[in-house]
Structures are given as C-alpha cells and as structure tokens.
Amino acid sequence: MAAGRPERAPGAPVNQPIVLSSTFHAGGSRCYGREGNDSTAAFETALGSLEGGRTISFSSGMAASSALVEGLPAGSVVVLPSSFYNFQRTLFDRQVELGRLALRTVDIADTEATVAALDGAALLWLELPSNPTLAVPDLPVLAAAARQHGALSVVDATLATPLGNRPLEHGADLVMHSATKWIAGHSDLVMGVLSTADDELAGRLHERRELTGAVPGALDSYLALRGLRTLSVRLERACANAAVLADRLADHPAVSKVYYLGRDDHPQADRIVKLLANHGGLLSFELNSVEHADQLCARVELITHATSLGGVESLIERRGRYPGELAQGTPAELVRLSVGIEHVEDLWADLAQALA
Numbered sequence: 001m002a003a004g005r006p007e008r009a010p011g012a013p014v015n016q017p018i019v020l021s022s023t024f025h026a027g028g029s030r031c032y033g034r035e036g037n038d039s040t041a042a043f044e045t046a047l048g049s050l051e052g053g054r055t056i057s058f059s060s061g062m063a064a065s066s067a068l069v070e071g072l073p074a075g076s077v078v079v080l081p082s083s084f085y086n087f088q089r090t091l092f093d094r095q096v097e098l099g100r101l102a103l104r105t106v107d108i109a110d111t112e113a114t115v116a117a118l119d120g121a122a123l124l125w126l127e128l129p130s131n132p133t134l135a136v137p138d139l140p141v142l143a144a145a146a147r148q149h150g151a152l153s154v155v156d157a158t159l160a161t162p163l164g165n166r167p168l169e170h171g172a173d174l175v176m177h178s179a180t181k182w183i184a185g186h187s188d189l190v191m192g193v194l195s196t197a198d199d200e201l202a203g204r205l206h207e208r209r210e211l212t213g214a215v216p217g218a219l220d221s222y223l224a225l226r227g228l229r230t231l232s233v234r235l236e237r238a239c240a241n242a243a244v245l246a247d248r249l250a251d252h253p254a255v256s257k258v259y260y261l262g263r264d265d266h267p268q269a270d271r272i273v274k275l276l277a278n279h280g281g282l283l284s285f286e287l288n289s290v291e292h293a294d295q296l297c298a299r300v301e302l303i304t305h306a307t308s309l310g311g312v313e314s315l316i317e318r319r320g321r322y323p324g325e326l327a328q329g330t331p332a333e334l335v336r337l338s339v340g341i342e343h344v345e346d347l348w349a350d351l352a353q354a355l356a
C-alpha cells in the first residue's frame with residue numbers, strides 16, 4: 001500500500017507530516033483548514049486508489065451519511081433496509097419528520113422486493129453485509145436496477161471493509177464507510193468516508209463537507225491512514241479468529257443461533273462467494289434469554305463490553321439494549337461480537353468461562 005505518501009526524494013519524509021495550522025499564507029494551494037488538510041488528502045488518495053474512485057472523508061461516518069442524505073432534494077423518495085445500522089435509520093426518520101424525505105423500507109436480501117420499491121426513488125441505501133444480522137444484498141443486480149430507475153445507489157460497506165468488497169466495482173454509485181471501525185482499526189478516532197467514480201458527485205460532496213464544516217482533523221486523518229496501511233494483516237487475523245469462534249459458539253449448548261458470513265447455513269451463502277473476499281471479523285449470536293446475554297457481556301474479562309467494532313481488541317454488546325435496534329426487529333437476546341487480533345484460544349477461554 002504505497003498510495004498517499006509524499007513524493008520520493010532524497011531526505012523527504014516517507015509519511016505525510018501532520019500540519020497543525022488552521023490558516024495558510026495567501027497565494028498557495030492551501031488557504032483555510034475547513035477546506036481540508038494534507039493528512040486528510042493523503043488518506044483520501046490511499047483509500048480512493050483502493051476503492052477505485054475519489055474519496056471524500058468526514059469527521060464521522062454519520063457526517064458522511066448526512067452529507068449525502070441532507071443533500072437530497074426535498075420530496076425525494078429513499079429505499080432503505082428494514083434492518084440496518086440504527087443511527088442511520090434515525091437520520092432518515094428525522095428527515096421525514098422535517099417533511100424532506102419519504103421512505104420505503106425493504107428486506108434488502110429480497111432482490112425482487114427491493115427492485116419493486118425503486119419506482120420514482122432518488123436513492124437506494126444498502127448495507128453489505130447488514131448490521132448486526134449480516135444479510136447480504138445482491139449488489140450487482142440492485143445497483144443496475146437503481147441506475148435503470150434513475151436512483152443513486154450507495155452501499156455502507158463498513159462491515160465488509162474495502163478489502164472484503166469494493167462496491168464501485170459492482171456498479172454502485174457510492175460506497176460509504178465508518179472509518180472509525182476496521183479502516184482506522186484501533187478504536188482511537190471517529191471518521192467517515194464516501195467514495196465515488198463520478199467526479200461531479202465527488203465535487204458536490206466535497207463542497208457539502210466544506211459548507212457543513214465536517215472536515216476531519218489532521219491527527220485523526222494521519223491515524224486513519226496509518227490504520228489503513230495495516231488493514232490487510234489485522235483483518236486476516238480477525239477473520240481467522242472469527243471463523244474458529246463462530247464454529248465453537250454454534251456447538252455450544254447455550255447458543256441457539258449464530259450469524260456469520262462463513263457459515264454454510266447463511267441464507268445468502270451463494271452471494272457471499274461472489275461478493276465477499278473474506279468472511280469478516282464480526283459475528284452475532286443468540287442466547288436463550290436477555291438475562292443470559294447480559295450476563296455474558298458482564299462476565300467477559302479479556303473481551304471488552306463496549307459498543308463499536310473493527311478494532312484490534314474484541315468488543316461485545318447486546319444490540320437490543322438500544323430501543324432503535326429492537327424496533328428494527330433485532331432479537332433482544334442477540335449479542336454482537338467484533339473479533340479482534342488477540343490469541344484465539346484466549347478469546348475462546350474467555351467466552352467459555354463467561355457462558356458457563
């Protein structure tokens with residue numbers, strides 16, 4: 001991963017130096033900090049080359065989503081998943097309350113139902129895979145259908161990572177990531193990104209970032225780029241760990257159901273083969289009661305009971321503790337585990353003692 005480095009010259013730094021300045025001497029290419037900074041630009045160059053488009057980064061994943069959603073003309077119809085990242089749903093709901101948007105929710109794993117909802121839509125929002133139940137939409141078919149209907153298609157691929165799936169290659173107009181998660185990878189910053197191969201759209205999103213002031217800081221951008229450079233090795237370990245834990249959890253008497261991209265019984269197993277380069281480091285599972293799920297989260301000692309995902313440390317939480325998540329149909333006794341890069345036997349020993 002060589003992209004996003006300063007020009008090679010004797011004595012030049014190998015990494016983009018962090019410049020902490022909000023303003024710049026007049027007459028140069030940099031003018032004011034809200035337009036962006038060199039660390040952000042270096043991160044965008046690297047991620048854009050990976051995604052196959054132009055990347056615009058934001059001060060959080062939600063800021064990236066907001067730049068897109070709040071830029072839609074009033075009266076736009078949006079097709080969105082009936083179950084996905086719940087803050088995203090709240091963002092859309094607030095737009096409806098303001099009289100700005102109309103929503104059509106669909107099961108995005110159901111291709112026919114999703115295509116049928118596209119008539120007159122301005123935007124199709126997909127998650128690949130969905131959070132936290134890991135449903136996988138048929139992206140090439142849905143992106144083509146959206147284009148045919150004149151709707152923009154956007155894929156939140158946070159859980160897949162840019163190494164698991166590059167939605168632009170499958171026909172999507174935009175890909176969004178919460179860079180807070182796998183891309184940065186160390187649970188030490190909050191950032192988001194949108195990437196697109198459409199230069200005109202990229203220009204508009206860049207302007208929205210400047211107008212809304214949602215530019216990431218230089219230090220966060222530096223760390224996000226540093227994280228991106230080790231994504232492949234972190235992910236390799238997390239995926240290997242998750243595969244072992246998913247199998248052992250499925251065999252555990254306290255666990256009634258496992259959601260994991262690598263399981264033969266995954267309802268979209270055929271799409272996973274075609275669309276995902278790995279099975280990811282995230283899995284969810286159901287216990288027989290909410291009390292048991294809460295007990296598990298309270299008893300883990302190596303794994304951390306905390307929200308978020310994609311860090312080097314394993315995180316666990318019962319997603320149903322959020323009312324918005326329950327309202328979307330997430331089972332109350334479902335626990336989501338973001339698998340880190342610890343030793344897999346240490347992770348299993350921790351889960352086993354906490355489940356006992």
Ligand SMILES: *Cc1c(COP(=O)(O)O)cnc(C)c1O
Pocket residue numbers: 060061062063085087088131156158159177178179180181190191192
């Ligand atoms: C965390 C997350 C977001 C929101 O990103 P932030 O960086 O927390 O604002 C959006 N989508 C998914 C799938 C996420 O996991």
